Amino acid sequence: MKSIILAGGVGSRLWPLSREYYPKQFIKFKSFKKSLFQMTFERCLALSNNNLDDIYIVTNEKHKFLVLGQIEELGYNNFNEDNILIEPIGKNTLPAIYYGVKVIKNKNNNNENDNNKNIVGVFPSDHLIDKNDEELFINTIMEGKKIAKDYLITFGITPTKPHTGYGYIKPLKKLNIGYTVDEFKEKPDLKTAEKYIKNGYLWNSGMFLFDADLFEEEVKTYKPELYELFKSDDINEVYNNVPDISIDYGIMEKSKNVAVIPLNIKWNDLGSFDAFYDEFKTDDAGNIVHGENLFINSKNNLINTENNKFTSLIDVNDLIVVDTRDALMICKKGSSQKIKEVFNTLKRKNDERVLYHKTVYRPWGSYTILDEGKFYKIKRITVLPGKKLSYQLHHHRSEHWIVVKGMAKVVVDDKEYFVRNGESTFVKSGLKHRLENPGKIPLEVIEAQIGEYLEEDDIIRFNDDWGRK
Structure with a gap:
């Protein structure tokens, strides 16, 4: 089967951990060795019998290289980079999924011998599934293939408690596998959620399985304007005109061919910091602590700090404290859904703290801003083995590079030389230059920028391995 991984979104409710250029699906939370995206990718690989070509990822330009x-x-x-599908602008889940379906159908037209060539699973990249339940998850998805020719399948999580942050699905008629769907319900209040649980409703997981031909027919029937727009080969033109609409509202709530298969697994979309209380271990007082701490008479708090910063709480309960290098967020437990309001306010003000961390990830590695003033900026640059920055120049700043780990290959106005651990070099403004790591270990460089303008848009690229302008 084919898999479409949805890897857009910004995770605004997990700010300041999540930023637009480094959203929650790519974060390695402190209890996990892999990101949510990486865990999703590995599950999809298992579903496709380890065939990388069967995995398609829908994302945007700024996340493409995080994906890779x-x-x-x-x-x-x-x-295969061609399996990374770039949306020019996010327009919700229905256009994203149909984009993936169209690409899969076009690629599979020449493979008539594959009976399952058009069976497609859709998986958000930011869901957490317990390791102990992954085998059950895989088996349930594979069972669903038996009815995927006849039904658009959604997977419903067996609820563990009344939850106001999830949509709900009401099963109706029993099938050989799963049930037909009576109705979809939006996120309820607590009293309504309790009623849904008593009446056997399931959480709407946002995961789907279907035959691509059947799905396309349903799009043609219920969203004909979307169907017609995607006939164009110009994806920018398509996205300039498609509606912003979810697959649930656009198709699943209207189609007569929808089934739900229960998934009795431990599942969480980590949609807010309150969801952390369901996933991370607590101490004897119910505190979740990521970092060195000393608590006195304090219970049921969540603390997440960078660089193992020491934190002390005294006589406080039910707080969520998230501390990064450039932002501190404190709220009461139960109120973390409101963090999105902070995110949106900062975004309206064009505040870069909704876009970037102090550590910014690039295709070649990353850089961390250590200090900055009006006419200077100090960075720690990490270049991965075999990677190189673009051949570029800056009009308004010069750069002093000090190698602290590894060996750098430097090009300045087409002249090449090597800079070793403990050595340094200076690049004047206006000169073309490039930094490269020819070695087998990460290269670390301290960069001191000096100039009257130090923003990232003071850059002209002449050659770039990733096609950036």
């Missing part, structure tokens, strides 16, 4: 980098980190260096 995290796949490479898993040890897969030959993933």
